[in-house]
Amino acid sequence: MTRYFYLTLLGGLATCGGSLHAKDNAPTFNKDVAPILFAHCTSCHRPDEVGPFPLQTYEDARKRGRQIARLTQRKIMPPWKPTAGPEVFKHARVLTEKQLALIRDWVEAGMPEGEAKDLPPLPKFPSGWHLGKPDLIVQVAKPYKIPAEGPDIYVHFVLPLDFQQEKYVKAVQVLPSNRRVAHHGVPILDGSGTARRLAKKHGGDHYPNFGGPGFIPRGFLPGYAPGQMTRIDETDPRGITLGKGIDIVLQMHYHPTGKEEYDQPQIGLYFTDKKPERNIAIIGMANNDVDIPPGARGHKRSDTFKVPVDFEVRDVWAHMHMIGKEAKAWAELPTGKKIDLLHIPDWDFNWQDTYTFQKPFVLPKGTVIHAEWTWDNTEDNPRNPFHPPRRIIWGEGSTDEMTGLIIGGQTVRASEEWLHWLSVLGHYLDAERKANEAKRKRQ
Numbered sequence: 001m002t003r004y005f006y007l008t009l010l011g012g013l014a015t016c017g018g019s020l021h022a023k024d025n026a027p028t029f030n031k032d033v034a035p036i037l038f039a040h041c042t043s044c045h046r047p048d049e050v051g052p053f054p055l056q057t058y059e060d061a062r063k064r065g066r067q068i069a070r071l072t073q074r075k076i077m078p079p080w081k082p083t084a085g086p087e088v089f090k091h092a093r094v095l096t097e098k099q100l101a102l103i104r105d106w107v108e109a110g111m112p113e114g115e116a117k118d119l120p121p122l123p124k125f126p127s128g129w130h131l132g133k134p135d136l137i138v139q140v141a142k143p144y145k146i147p148a149e150g151p152d153i154y155v156h157f158v159l160p161l162d163f164q165q166e167k168y169v170k171a172v173q174v175l176p177s178n179r180r181v182a183h184h185g186v187p188i189l190d191g192s193g194t195a196r197r198l199a200k201k202h203g204g205d206h207y208p209n210f211g212g213p214g215f216i217p218r219g220f221l222p223g224y225a226p227g228q229m230t231r232i233d234e235t236d237p238r239g240i241t242l243g244k245g246i247d248i249v250l251q252m253h254y255h256p257t258g259k260e261e262y263d264q265p266q267i268g269l270y271f272t273d274k275k276p277e278r279n280i281a282i283i284g285m286a287n288n289d290v291d292i293p294p295g296a297r298g299h300k301r302s303d304t305f306k307v308p309v310d311f312e313v314r315d316v317w318a319h320m321h322m323i324g325k326e327a328k329a330w331a332e333l334p335t336g337k338k339i340d341l342l343h344i345p346d347w348d349f350n351w352q353d354t355y356t357f358q359k360p361f362v363l364p365k366g367t368v369i370h371a372e373w374t375w376d377n378t379e380d381n382p383r384n385p386f387h388p389p390r391r392i393i394w395g396e397g398s399t400d401e402m403t404g405l406i407i408g409g410q411t412v413r414a415s416e417e418w419l420h421w422l423s424v425l426g427h428y429l430d431a432e433r434k435a436n437e438a439k440r441k442r443q
């Protein structure tokens, strides 16, 4: 076998006319690797973005070539957590086997730069508003300080709108002023005035996390995630109506960088005169009876929800904290058929994207949605914040634990929006009741 290998290698070298030519066939940065990095890495790995160093030039890539090869092979970079890839979700950050092989072969060949003429231009990333100047910009009142060290921070900024009449929103962009610390931003709608009161109680325009926003959301707007573009999907009939008395509450998730940082995010709203055909609807699931003993591996909680009216699914989002291990959701149709909605086998608190399905699909009335969350509270979990492990219960801090699953979409029939909402609200209140009961029992 070995001899055969050497013979063919020698034969190959002889017919190619020496090793120089063999090296010519190796992938080069300019021709093969740069296009991959520019398309899949540079959106986050450039100055003032969330990536810890730029990946824009040959030098940038050569310095970290081995690490890049290792992390891409192990699918750690680009960050993408669901088991399903681009066949199921839009904008999936996944490299093909061919791209992975090119990176690996390039590193093994000694990372040749290649010819200048082969280098594609560096892509232009819009640094400000992706769709041009918004019709309305609302901004957090003061720069918010994120300390150099410590746990991740969730903060709720209240942005009162004070609209005197209904406005119809066709696109939204959340724009942090400092993208090095901003991991995610979710604008939540409050029609109850509760968020204003909470902020006032905390002496300003923002308040901390209470394991959630502290009120029952009227809805959500598209949020901020690193490297994501604001787009208008012309095939989506849904829109957002912002009525009188609605405030936007921007929930920001910050990840300390080792240096004191400030952020003062803005939200840009693009309006349309046309009343949207349909409203965004959600299904929210949780099981907050969470009490995880130290050393527990595979500790689970689950929730089920029976779909009250035909529902069209468009996206899915899951939530846990640091020692989360696995998040899973699937639907069981009345026919008994199962549909996977989301499976994240190696949960990472730092990457909580909303995953948009390539094609919306209908879950008929009577479908049962299952959500399941699993934790690993052992010493073996590298993300465990406690050594030795401690008992962890449900709570607001990132070192406490939580569960969450939100499915976004719309009811198939406009007339059933209210029925759907009542059922979702009932489920939410029921989850709260169960969590409180569990808490009482613990005390």
Ligand code: HEC
Residues within 6 Å of the ligand: 036, 037, 040, 041, 042, 043, 044, 045, 050, 051, 052, 064, 067, 068, 071, 072, 077, 078, 079, 093, 226, 227, 350
């Ligand atoms: C969506 C944003 C994003 C994209 C896209 C992305 N990265 Fe990263 N990358 C990060 C962040 C943030 C970190 C810091 C570690 C973390 O928070 O997970 C990181 C860390 C790294 C590291 C260092 C890891 C360490 O342990 O120090 C390497 C190497 C890397 N990325 C390479 C790549 C390559 C190669 C690509 C493209 C194939 C890529 N990244 C795409 C955001 C991104």
